[in-house]
Amino acid sequence: xxxxxxxxxxxxxxxxxxxxxxxxxxxxxxxxxxxxxxxxxxxxxxxxxxxxxxxxxxxxxxxxxxxxxxxxxxxxxxxxxxxxxxxxxxxxxxxxxxxxxxxxxxxxxxxxxxxxxxxxxxxxxxxxxxxxxxxxxxxxxxxxxxxxxxxxxxxxxxxxxxxxxxxxxxxxxxxxxxxxxxxxxxxxxxxxxxxxxxxxxxxxxxxxxxxxxxxxxxxxxxxxxxxxxxxxxxxxxxxxxxxxxxxxxxxxxxxxxxxxxxxxxxxxxxxxxxxxxxxxxxxxxxxxxxxxxxxxxxxxxxxxxxxxxxxxxxxxxxxxxxxxxxxxxxxxxxxxxxxxxxxxxxxxxxxxxxxxxxx
Numbered sequence: 001x002x003x004x005x006x007x008x009x010x011x012x013x014x015x016x017x018x019x020x021x022x023x024x025x026x027x028x029x030x031x032x033x034x035x036x037x038x039x040x041x042x043x044x045x046x047x048x049x050x051x052x053x054x055x056x057x058x059x060x061x062x063x064x065x066x067x068x069x070x071x072x073x074x075x076x077x078x079x080x081x082x083x084x085x086x087x088x089x090x091x092x093x094x095x096x097x098x099x100x101x102x103x104x105x106x107x108x109x110x111x112x113x114x115x116x117x118x119x120x121x122x123x124x125x126x127x128x129x130x131x132x133x134x135x136x137x138x139x140x141x142x143x144x145x146x147x148x149x150x151x152x153x154x155x156x157x158x159x160x161x162x163x164x165x166x167x168x169x170x171x172x173x174x175x176x177x178x179x180x181x182x183x184x185x186x187x188x189x190x191x192x193x194x195x196x197x198x199x200x201x202x203x204x205x206x207x208x209x210x211x212x213x214x215x216x217x218x219x220x221x222x223x224x225x226x227x228x229x230x231x232x233x234x235x236x237x238x239x240x241x242x243x244x245x246x247x248x249x250x251x252x253x254x255x256x257x258x259x260x261x262x263x264x265x266x267x268x269x270x271x272x273x274x275x276x277x278x279x280x281x282x283x284x285x286x287x288x289x290x291x292x293x294x295x296x297x298x299x300x301x302x303x304x305x306x307x308x309x310x311x312x313x314x315x316x317x318x319x320x321x322x323x324x325x326x327x328x329x330x331x332x333x334x335x336x337x338x339x340x341x342x343x344x345x346x347x348x349x350x351x352x353x354x355x356x357x358x359x
Contacts, residue, residue, distance in 0.1 A: 061086040064117050065097040071112040074158065074194055077103050077123070087117065095119040107194045135187055140218040142187055145231050152189070152212035153240045159193050161186050162241045165217075165227065169234035173262035178254035180230050181223055183241065188216045 012020070066085040071077065079100050097103050097118040108123050116122075136142050149155065157163055165181040187193065189212050215238065219227060230236065299306045 060089045062089045062092050063087075063098060064092055065100060065103065067112045067114050067116050067118065069114050071108055073109065073111045074107055074160065076105055076107045076194075079104060082118070092117070093119065095121060097123065132188070132193060135193060136218050137185075139220060140185075141221055141224050142216055143219055143224045143227060144214050144216040145227065145236050147212050147215045147236070147238065149211060151235065151237045152215060153238050155189075155212050157186055157189065157212075157215075157238055157240045159186055159188050163217075164239040164241060165230075166237040166239060167230045167234050168237060173259040174256055176254060176256040177237075179250070179252055180226060181219070182249050184223075185218045186215065186238075187218050190214055 063084050064087050065082050066087075067081065068083045069081055071081055082100060082103070084100075097120070103118060103123050106123055110122055112118065112122055132142075153163075162183050162185055164179060165184055167178055167180045169176045191214070217227070227236070
């Protein structure tokens with residue numbers, strides 16, 4: 001018989017087999033359900049009635065101040081940033097803030113996320129470091145310089161940040177910029193040690209520092225001397241460092257830019273060297289003897305002419321030529337000691353003419 005049933009099943013179409021399988025499954029489900037109901041001894045209820053709910057125990061709650069939006073660190077709290085929320089009392093610590101008035105216009109110490117409960121540790125600063133001197137490291141000194149919106153990074157540099165300091169020296173036609181100090185802690189801006197942020201209702205954070213004019217840094221004494229000296233040479237610029245820089249320090253580098261309007265240098269010709277002249281000694285000129293002029297006359301003895309005027313003139317001419325011989329003038333390079341006036345070879349007094357005149 002079992003074989004006949006198998007043959008009948010083999011003759012059925014797939015659709016008929018599916019219908020038969022569904023009917024079998026439904027019958028099996030009804031059988032199982034009926035068996036379970038009989039075993040439990042309970043009647044099957046089509047529309048059961050829900051049993052009455054048990055009363056939940058009353059949980060004691062307490063109202064605390066909760067952040068409505070994300071509040072960055074060093075932000076001054078406004079009432080619009082907060083909300084009151086009921087929290088189970090066993091989940092609240094004794095440091096939780098329970099009133100808006102306790103934290104209004106107070107600057108938070110750390111970042112607070114939306115939904116966090118405000119506590120004293122998150123809102124208020126450490127009482128062990130009161131005043132400005134508590135923020136100065138033990139090995140440093142506080143020093144201030146003048147800044148503006150350009151040199152002070154437009155007010156984005158806030159107390160607690162670290163900056164690099166640049167020196168800009170300007171001349172008539174060039175400017176030089178160099179890094180003088182790096183990784184310098186910024187203590188305050190315009191006497192503001194907190195640098196509080198302002199967060200509006202939409203969660204946008206803006207800086208409360210406007211028009212920075214004075215920046216105060218913490219530096220070792222030797223760096224303080226360098227910064228003060230540099231501030232007298234030129235203008236000091238601040239570079240704001242990122243939260244996680246790739247390197248703490250960078251290689252020192254200077255950059256000099258020359259103006260395109262710088263005039264070209266004019267080269268003047270070198271002056272001709274002056275050769276000092278050799279002094280020429282003063283050589284006294286020899287004195288020339290002056291021969292007096294002898295008048296012409298004729299000598300007559302008796303009736304004879306013993307001496308005519310022509311012979312007298314001849315004698316006078318010879319005498320003048322003998323006494324008026326000019327010496328040779330020495331050159332300028334000759335020494336004065338080597339000069340000697342010429343001496344006539346034949347004395348005038350021994351000449352035959354003069355002997356004739358004597359007779």
